[in-house]
Amino acid sequence: MSKYNVDLKQLDLPHIDNLIRQFWEERDIFKKSVDQRPKSNSFVFFEGPPSANGKPGIHHVMGRTVKDIFCRFHTMQGKRVERKGGWDTHGLPIELSVEKELGITKEDIGIKISVDEYNRMCRKTVMQYKDIWDDITRKMGYWVDLEHPYITFNNEYIESVWWLLGQLYKKQLLYKGYTIQPYSPAAGTGLSSHELNQPGCYKDVTDTTVVAQFLAKPDSLPTFLQGLGDIHLLAWTTTPWTLPSNTALTVGPKIDYVLVKTYNPYTFKAIQVILAKSLVGAQFTEKRFRHAESEEDLLSYQSTDKKIPYSVLQEFKGEALIGIRYEQLLPYALPYQHPENAFRVIGGAFVTTEDGTGIVHTAPTFGADDAKVAREAVPEVPPMLVLDENGNPVPLVDLQGRFRADLKDIGGKYVKNEYYKANEAPERSVDVEISIKLKEENKAFNVEKYVHNYPHCWRTDKPVLYYPLDSWFIQSTAMKDKMIELNKTINWKPAHTGEKRFGNWLENLNDWNLSRSRYWGIPLPIWRTEDTTEELCIESVAHLKAEVAKANEKLGLSQSVPEDLHRPYIDDVVLVSDSGVAMYREKDVIDVWFDSGSMPYAQWHYPMENRDNIDKGLSFPADFIAEGVDQTRGWFFTLHAIASMVFGSVAFKNVISNGLVLDKEGAKMSKRWNNVVDPFETIETYGADATRWYMISNAQPWDNLKFNVDGIDEVRRKFFGTLFNTYSFFALYANIDAFAYQEKPVPLAERQEIDRWIISLLNTLVKEVEAEYSDYEPTNASRKIMTFVDEHLSNWYVRLCRRRFWKGEYSQDKVAAYQTLYDCLNTIAKLSAPIAPMFTDWLYQSLNGGTQLEPQESVHLVDFPKADPASIDKALEQRMDYAQRISSLVLSIRKKENLRVRQPLSKIMLPILDTEFINQIDSVKELILSEVNVKEIEYITDTDGFISKKAKANFKTLGKRLGKHMKEGARLIQEMDQTAIRSLEKNEQFDIEIEGEKYTLIPEDIEIFFDEVPGWQVATDRDIVVALDISLTDDLIAEGIARELVNRIQNIRKIKEFDVTDKIRVHIEAHDIIHDAIGKFSDYIKSEVLAVDITMDEAEAGEVVEITDTVSLRVFVEKA
């Protein structure tokens, strides 16, 4: 005979975790849960690959809980949900951690250590925390296929990525360009815009800024500026180190500029300067300058004067300045090409007058806008490129961020002090040195510190440089419209992340910089001839093999395709062009983000294998993905971009972007603040389920979570504790009665009102929870389940029904109670399984262990419950609500009158509005009476003359009709007397008049409720009024005492640890106060405490027990 599991005396979630985890592993439940569903009915999920070179944090538990919930839910909905795990293995983070470990820099690679060795080291390092990741995955109960993960460094994966690049190449979406890009000298690589958009990259920094004076060449000035003496153009820069590379100044053709006569604040020399009219006030600050009153005033200036006078001489459009030539500001070098076209004023539409001077210092080698405007000028303004020792054109700053050695005083210095090794940075940065130099040479108009936002490298944390680089791009801008259009079909949770954040990002899309001049990554599969006229994009290993054979033949080589497709082996492969010329691989590796964006295809080695997965849509696009909001421009974008460009499809249909996990104060978790929560510790202390449930129920996944372990404990107590207690209660009595659900389900009609009520609520709950899960609203689902378990099942159903379980014969009613409670618990286990997979599996197995009702060995193999609409009875739910509220009201009167519930009372009086109400209350009458220990309910109707009604306006219906008379109308309605209300009820209409306007009220315009009833002990709650008769008779008192006795005897039983089924004998010290009680209620007492007899004697062996406030007696209890 099987029994319900009662092994656990107390709820111990970590213990249950262990049991269930072991069970899953032994029985291979995860695999079964996937395999039992047909391939044809799939729910596609993509697992975003984490990088195993960092340890998992508590936020990973959050993200993975969200993923797990929907995968489990859809599995229970009959779907096949394959979840291939994956690892992100390439990229800068790994390379940098290896460099650090080896104590080398990028320059040493290929010299101190071979590329081969270096890459082998990367391959090893990248998986260093894999075991810890696998461990947290298991411990938190996240189901993902860890045995067959995709790994981005595998040849198959690389081959798929090549194929994708090949498709882009064929669509002519790959191009090579020389552009100014964000570049990290410390990391030695260019950065893509999504790398620059990683959180925390933009930081406020204080830089030395200069407003420089560029001396115009007199003969190039427009006629209206000629013959006035020296004229300087003022231009502002936040990067003085770029001034040696200045080759132009840009003005806005339509902007108004002025010529100002004043003195240089450092040299006190008289000067004339040009700047934008609207920025005169910003440059000539009141602190240091003043308007000159007259020509004499201006001329009379002495360097000892406090304020410098200035005077505006002329005004003109920027247009007029174009073509002016100026003396090179810092003549360190000259452009190697067309130096005669440098150092002149050009026009540019991007110039604004928001800050600076309205004249933009233009260094085409270090600014994207600068390069563009310089190229567009006629004739083209040359960038400041010089020839190096090999005759190649290079900028004045090298790839390490250092000035070229041959640049006199600044040669060999880093342009930013941050690039020096610790403690090696000079006191004065190059920016400061240049500023001082300019001041001394009467070339600086203003030097000051300025705080602005500047991008930093996401890995090295050092400032980014904008630098000219030759690299490969994906022309994503060409597919922008398609991406925008497809995005509109995606269901984003929350919606605004998709519409606004992601949508705006797509609107402002830039081309995707693919190139990384690094070693550990997927090699760019493009080969070129040395003169760059011919090129080839390889799109598979087979393709490469064929090309290698061709090259071997034509060039007389004996190469083979390398076993490992990484550098350096792939670099050695030489191919041959159509014209028979050798081609060499472009040295770059690709952006790692392309790796992860390729996973929908590359995880299946598409198209070399598993073609149907993509072509027939078996595994593409995803029905669902989830990651943190920080991935909006990361993985979410790369998935979307590749799918849009290569397949013209979305990559995912539903996406949750979850918020951050903060500490309990709302601060970011960081090692520096020592507020990082260890996920292992949390799970081991509180259990995975409580942790998961807390995270989901406390806040919506997309809101930031203020993580507080106190909240987990609360969830454990309130939800899991209550559910566990309810189960334990059930199991205790079901085992005693040997209830094993052998009987046919008792028809609903034959069950008690309260059974039908909880079943109705349960079915409503099933319906709602299914809708919430389907709508990707796990928080609402969890909260609804909690309310049901806590308020309805435990605190009402079980509380009221307790006696049915422990009293009486094994009747149909008892069976009905068992069946009802069993069904509730079993259904809750299933509804909650996606969120709390371990406890619910324990609960399901414990229940099913007593009945063998369901063949599935785990809750994760069953189908999600279906709501039965026929069981939902809204009128019944309403009635029970009345019963709960009436009971509460009676208890509150008892409390006020100091009448304990054990003392029976004679009657409740209930004023009622209509007979329908009587019917409703009648069917729940018994529940109320037993709950509050009262003998009967008496209904008081209108005609009894006790009741006075009050009316209140219904604003919703009246507001529109009465308009501004609403306030007055509400007052009139409140003042309606009994006859007026009665008249409205009878005639179904009633006229009121406000300021001459007549309005006809109909019944729905007012709400009627009861006034206080004078002279009664009453309590009210909205539309219900309850009065209680508190007079006591001798019988009532005796019964009260009898109940007190029962209570005391029960306590003694418990102290003595009798079994709940033990029969007893009771001896009570004789006393008047109990004489009546025992005389009249001995049968009752005996049956309550399972006594075979009760005797009044000395009870000498008994203990003294307080019976009432004034009487204490000896009571002795022994086993019969």
Place this chain on the structure above:
RNA sequence: AGUCCCGUAGCUCAGCUGGUUAGAGCACUACACUGAUAAUGUAGGGGUCGGCGGUUCAAGUCCGCCCGAGACUACCA
């Protein structure tokens, strides 16, 4: 600098398309209850719904501005 999101009790959060006493849980206080007991019930205190202005008969809810927190965008010199 711009865009987006958020601001409701000491804490964590509800509050639907505007409708009249702004809710729940936790915490706190008091009293009960106790054959579910590291639970439970009842009662109580605690809110100018971030601020100001507007629309409306009516605003926590809609609009504008401001303050505060956050995320994101941006080479704007």
